[in-house]
Amino acid sequence: MKKGILLFVLILCLAIPLAFAIDVVVKPIPRNYTIIQDSNQYASYDVLIHNPFSYEDTFELNVRDYTWNVWSSPFADYVGGGVDIPPESNYTAHLFLKPLSRKPLGRYNVPLYVKSKMSGATYTTNLIVDIISGIPPLREYAIGIVASVSMPRSIDPRESAEMTVFVENLYPRNITGLKLVVSSQLIKTETTFDLEPLGKKVLKFPLQFSPNTPPLTDTVKFIFYKDNQSIKQLETHYSIEGYSNVIKKGDELEKGFLRYTRHIQLYNDGNIPTRYKLSIKSNPLQRLFIRTTPSHYIVKNQNGTFMVWDLSLEPKATTDIVVTQNYTPLFWLGVAVLIILLFYLFMRSPLVITKEAKVLEVKDGAISELKVLLHLKNRTKKSLMDIRIADRVPHIATVDKEFDIGTIKPDKIVKDSRGGTLIKWTIPCLEPYEERIISYRIKSRLQVLGGFVLPSAMAKFKTPGGAELKTKSNLGKLFS
Template sequence: MRIYFILLLILLSAPALALNVDYSYKAKVDSIYNNETAIYAFKFINANNNTERIQFYTISGYWDLTPTLILMEAFSTKNVNLEIVTYEKDLYGPQLVPVTIKLLNNEDSVVENLYVYIKSSNDTPKQYVPNVYMEVSMPTEIDPRKSTSIEVYLRNRNPLNMKDLTVSITSELFNKDFKTQLSGLEEKSNQILFVDLDTAQAPATYDVNVKLIYENKTISQVEKQIIIKNYADVTVEQTKTKGLFSTTEKISLYNEGNYQVMKTVNLERNWFQRIFTKASVRPEIIRDQGKFFMSWTIPLTPRLESEIVVKTNYTILALIIAIIIISIILYFLLRSPVILYKKAKIISGSEEGVSDIKIRLHIKNRSGQTIRNIKIIDKYPKIVQLEEESALGSLKPIKMLSADKLNSLLTWTLESLDPYEERLLVYKVKSTLNIVGNITLPLAKVKFHTPAGDRTSYSDKVKLLHKSHHSLKEK
């Protein structure tokens, strides 16, 4: 039997000899009874530009060949099953069939000794124990975003034909079973492609177990390890929504990688903008090239989204400005168009007291419209008397009445005051007795008519200090 294996390997590895046509062959059926047919598969390649006629024959009288002649067109390939039968009933055991392959165009020929084993009718088929060599080739590191493949090489170590082989690949990363078959002493490679890897698979080292199963038994097993690479792929999406006095910016961060990374996001904001800005995540203020930024460093977990919401709201500022503007407008709309100032001065007195006082009433139209029907009313204490003489050019009062027990009343009238016109009313009072201490003069008032109706405006009270001879206003 050892000689049989050596002989068989020599025959299967025999090279094509020198012919003008390339060919190769392998045994399909080489173990037969003497009433059966052995089959060898030939492949011919005619690389010439002429048609070739190829003849098969044997010089042995024990064998018969079919076919005996084939025709090959120029530049063609042809597969031929050469059938070998014997008519010798006493022939059994290992045999070599001398087959001559001849090119009839140029008479070139070669002889191939084809192995055929003729089984005796008394032989019982030999049972072989499955014996398959398996080798697994795969990358040591893979990127889970890309497909990967595993190559499984199988070599049948005996003539047993195995038609129902299962290659089972199991791992935490992938699992796959596929069917194959092996003829006696055949070897083959299978490429298994994996395209559905989990792109979020954590980087680590994983075991891969490859089993070859025949008739529900594991006949070969290979264990490998594969490393998942780490990668980071962070996407940042920024959206801005504007309101009337506010701006909301939403920064969405998504880690499409397979491990946690730190991502820094900067948003430019000067000191004034930061007063009115709030963020959902507290930022760090940094300065870069003279500019100020709100900065966040966010840990991003794989396949999870993080969000930062930044809102700059100028509503309060707008309200304050609006209130100021409205106040200014209302002030100019509602303020009195006529203002009245009252001032007094001691013009005569001694350390024993005050005797003479000069009083001035200053009236001004500060509007752009003419004011009509103006009446000025002022009071002075009854402890003093009004001097008849007044300042040169000053308007004299039209009425002098007693207002109450303490004060006397003076009244002036003006027909109109042109826009921005000013008038000065001056009068003096004198006391027959020296007045000791401080003197407070009542406020004066002016009445006038506007398109909106009659209005009144008042002056301030005046307080005189005897010793300083100065006048002070009391609000």
């Protein structure tokens, strides 16, 4: 029994501090708690409310001292039935206080009640308001200043800018050693100055940022200190602009044997990623021999045909484009063609025989007689010796033994073992580039309708070096 009681007491002791550990926090933060008597000034507070619970709650704000005019921004925070705060979250209410009638000089503790709708608990804090005289003796004047800030809302980090702070002394009191501390994510500066009675001061701060600063929105806080005590706070915002500027950092041409390599280097001198389109004019012949890294695509317009790259560049990043024109394959192709041509010229027969057939007579729509022409040509600059020509006439035709005047007569006209007739000629010599024509007639034994094909003529000859070569003509084709 005693052990059970001790265990209950122990659990109760642990639960009590835990319950106190998670409680609603109401924290007033003064923005301006000094009011000049008989003026239109008002006090302002930021009231931070922390909901530590795991559920949403509504908190009503109430000042029960009805000698004060109290309102909020937004207006509904104070008179709209309370503010809704999500679980484990903070909310800041902006309250303003002004006496409804003339109050004596002095400090006033204005109670603020914050009530939870869920639990019914009420949390109390005091809003301190000092009412001071507008014309006290010099030694009795408090420190009162007003300040404002002027600076660009948007700043290009590549350009210089300026921030101006305007300060005014509200009272006829000399303020010495007034310190202004300016702080933000990117700006850190401070200065100390004096303010004459009812005097004004303009403080200028040059702003210089690194061009590499990324785009962001920055909050600048201005805190005025007198004797290490904060007497005034201001806040403003500005943005760093994003920009991109793609520049051609390099463009070099490397030359080799029938090979040209162009190295192009692009650089994004900006603070945001960007896309860049690079175009290089080209023609269809060039593109046959061009290779690029990275790959490109073709765009045609009224200005011509272009190789185009769509590039993505990160801030301060470099991209390389390599364009290679390689004509080496074309060169080796030309060399191969030249070798083949030279081989052909070397290996071709120096003697050319062209066979031609002409119809001389047609009977009943059929070829009955025709004339055969053999054109011989020495196409070299050297003489050809001992030229022996043989031509075969098919068995369906006979050779006319009468030959035209001026033509070379055959040495022999004999029967061919394969059927038909074999005609042979001998020419002792053909001078360089000399041409000869041999002709003879044949008559058809049968009526030939349609086409007629004659076998190729053959020739053997000797070159000046003593080599014996042979060649043949084309087929003699004709149609009735």
